[in-house]
Amino acid sequence: MPGSWRDADLVRELTLPLALVSAYASLGGATYGWDANYWSGLLGMTQFCKDFGVFNQAADAWEIPSSWQSAGSGAPQAAIACGCLVAGLIGDKFGRIKTFMIASIIAIIGIIIQASAFSYWQILVGRMVNGVSMGIICNAVPIYQAECAPAKIRGSLVNAYQFWLLVGGTMAVTVNYCLYTRVDQWAYRVVIILQFLIPIVMLIGVFVLPESPRWLIKKGRRDDAAKVLQLLRRGTPAAVIEEEVNLLAAAEDEQERNFHASTWLDCFRGTNLRRTAIATGVQCLQQAQGNSFIINYSITFLQQIGITDSYKILCLLYFVNCLSSAFAFYFSDKIGRRPLLFGGALICGISMFSVAGVTGYDEGNQQSLKGALAALFLWQFTQALTWASCVWIVTSEVSTLHLREKTITIATFSGFCIGVLVTFINPFMQGAPGNLAGRVGFIYAAFSIAAAAWTAFMLPEMKGRSLEELDELFDKKVGVWAFGKYKTEGWGKMLRDIEDETGKNIMEGVEVHGSEAEREGEKGLREKNVVEV
Template structure:
C-alpha cells in the first residue's frame, strides 16, 4: 500500500511499525464505529424535524404545532442507552467465551433486526423506540469489543492511533447522519426521516462479511491456549517481523496471562475489584462515567434542540460544520495521543471544555438573547467545546479503556466500565429535557454551568488518578499496576520483566531475555507449546 510505504519513509515510530495488513484490519474493524455514530446522531436530527414531528408526534393546541413531548424525547433518547448498557453486559460474556470476531457477527445480526423494526414503523413512535433499543444492544457490544480488539492487535507504539480510528469512524457516521438529515429536512413526506434509518443497514452487512476476513485477536487466542493460531495471526499482523521474535512474543504474552491468573487466582467479576485490579477498574470506569458528565451525552443527543432554543438559524447546516471541526480535531489525535500522551491531553482538554461550557451558560443565561453578537459568541463557545472534546476525551476514553485492564480480566473490566458509563449517560439523557425545557427547570443554555463544573472535576480526576499508559505493551502495564506505581511516577518507571520484553518485541527488537530459561516473578517461561500441550491447557481452562 502506498500510504504505508510513505509512512515508513518518514522514519517515524508510527511509520516503522505500521504495515498494510495491520492497517487494513484496524480500519475494517473501526467501521463498526461508523454504525454506532449513525445510530447515535440521526435521532437528534429527527427530534427537530417538522415532518417527523407531524408523523410521530402530537398536536399542541396552545402552540398550534406538532411536537414530540419532552417526556417522549426523554424516553426515545434515554431508553436506547439502557439497551447499550445491557449490550455491554452481553459483550463481556461473548467476547471472552467465543472471541472478538464472533462478537462482531452477533452484534451485526442484532443491529439488522433493530434497524428492520425501525424501518417498518410508519407512524408509531414507540415502534421506533423499540427498534432503537434492539439496535442499541448491538451498539453496546460494538463499543465494548472494538476498542479491545484494536488495542490487542496493535503494538504499543500504535495503540493510541489505532484505537482512535474507532472514534474517527464514529464521527464519520455522525457526520453522515447529520448531512442526510440536513439534505432531507425540508421534504414534506416520510423520506424526510426514513432514508437515514434505512441507510443504517449498510454497515452491519459489511460487518458480517468482515467476520470472514479479520484475524482473531492473538492475545485472546493465547488466553485460550491456542498459541499456534496466535503465531499465524501475529505473522500476518506483524509483516516483516522475524518469525523468531513473533514466537518469542507469543511465549511471553502467554506467560504474562498465566502469571496474572496465578497472582489473582480467579478471573471473575469480583476479581476486578481486588488488589491492583481495583485501581484498573476504577480508571476505566472513571473515564467512561466522566465523559458524558462533561456535556458529551447532552450535546450529542440534544444539539439540534439546543440550537433552536438559543435562536440559531440553519441548525442542521451548523451541525454539519461542527462535525467537520470534530473530525479535523480527532485527526490530530492520531499523532498527539501517542506523542503527547493521554494524561496531559485529557487534563488540558477537560479544562478547556469546562471553560467553553461556562461560556455557553453565561452567554445564554445572562446576555441579551436578541443580540447577534451573543448568538455568535455562544456558537463560538459550542464550536470550541466540540473541537476540544474531539481532540481530547472523545478518543482517549476508548484508548484508556482498551489499555487499563489486565488481559485475563479485559472483557469483564470493559463491561463494568462501559455499563457504568452508559448508566450515567442514561440518567443525563432522561434528566436533560426537564432541566432545559420550558414548563420544567427552563435552564435552556444555562445547563452549561452544570456540565462545565463536571468537566472541571474530570480535570482534577485526571491529575490525581489517571496514569500515563502510552508507549507500553499491555503486558508491561500489568507489571506497572502490580508494582502499584504512583500516578506521578508511572510514565518514567522502568520495568525489567516480561512486559518490558514484549514492548521491545512489538517494536521489532529484543532486550535479550532468554525465554527458554529465564524465571520471572517466580514463574518459568517455557518455549512455544506443542499442539498436545496446547490441548491440555485448553482443557484446564475449561474446567
C-alpha cells in the same frame, strides 16, 4: 535521517494488514455514531414531528413532547448499557470476531424495526434493539484493537474506533441536512434505511478478520496466535514472532499463577480495584461533561438558543469533530493520554461556561450568538481530540487480560448509566419545567472542571507501554506521577523490545538484524533476565 517522518512510531510500527484490520473493525463505531446522531436531527424535524408527534395548540405546531424525547433518547442509552453487559458475557467465551458477528446481526434486526415503523414507539423499540448491538460493539472493538496493536501505536489504532464513530455521526447529520425540508416520510426514513449498509459490510468482514492474538493465547491456541501475528507484523522473521508468542504466553501464565483472577468480584479486589476505578472514571466523566446531551439534543439546543440554520451548523460541528479526531491519531501516542484528558477537560469546561453564560443571560443578541457558536465549536474540537478519543484508549488498555471483558463491561455499563441519566433528565432541565435553555451548560461545565481534577490525581500515563508492562506497573502499585518514568523489567518490557525491533525491521525492509547466533544470544539473555526477575 534522524528526526525524519520515517522515525515516527506510527510510520515504523504500522503495517498495511494491521491498518486494514483496525479500520474494518472500527466500522462498528460508525453504526453507533449514525444511530446516536440521526436521532437528534429527527427530534427537530417538522415532518417527523407531524407524523410521530402531537399537536401543541399553544405553540400552534407539531412537536415531540419532553417526556417522549426523554424516553426516545434515554431508553436506547439503557439498551446500550445492557449491551455492554452482554458483551462481557460473550466476548471471552466466543472471541472478538464472533462477537462482531452477533452485534452486526442484532443491529440489522433493530434497523429493520426502525425502517418499517409508523409509530414513535416502534422506532423506540428498534433503537433499543440496535442499542444492544452498540453496547456490544463499544466493548469488543477497542479491546480487539488494543490486543492487536504494538504498544507504541496502541492509542492511534484504538482511536480509529472513535474516528469512525464520528464519521458515522457526520454522515447521519449530513443526510438529515439534505432532507429535513421535505414534506413527506422520506425526510426522515432515508436516514434510517441507510444505516443498513454499515452492519452488512461489517458482517461480511468477520469472515476474513483475524482473531485477537492475545485472546488466542489465553485459550491455549499458540499456533493460531503466531499466524495472526505473522499477518499483522508482516515482514517480521518467524523466529521473532515465535519469541513474541512465547513471551505473551509466559506473561499470561504468570498472571494466572499469581492472581487467579477471573470472577466479577476480582475486578474490585487488590490492584484490580484501581484499574476498574480508572476505566469507570473516564467513561462516567465523559458522559457527565455533556457528551450525551450534545449527541441527543444538539438540534433542539441550537434552536432554543436562537440559531436559525441549526441543521447546517450541526453539519459543520461534526466536520470539525472528524478533523479533530484525525489529529488524535498522532497526539494520543505522541503527547499521551493524561495531558490530553487534563487539558481537554479544562478547555471543555471553559467553553461550556461561555456557551451557558452568553446564551443564558443575553438571549437574542447576534454578537452573543456568534460568541456562543465559537465556544461550541471549540468544545466540539477539544472534546473529539481529547475525551472522545482517549476514553476508549484508556478503557481498553488499563485492565489485565484475565479481567479485560469484565472490567470494560463494568466501565462502559457505568458510563452509559450516566448517559441514561443525562438523556432522561436533560429535556426537563433544558425545557419545561426547568426552562434553563442555554444555562444547562453550567452543569456540564462544572463536571468538566471535576474531570480535570480527577485526571490530575487518579489517571497515570500509559502511552508506549505494552499491556503486559501495565500489569507489572499496577501490580507494583506505582504512583500516578511515577508511572511514566518507572523502569519495567519483566515480560512486558521484553515484549515492547521485540515490538521495537519489529518496527525497525518493517521500516528498513529487512528480515533480520545480525547473525542467527547473535539473535539466539539476545533471546537467551532475555530469558535469563526473566528467570532472575
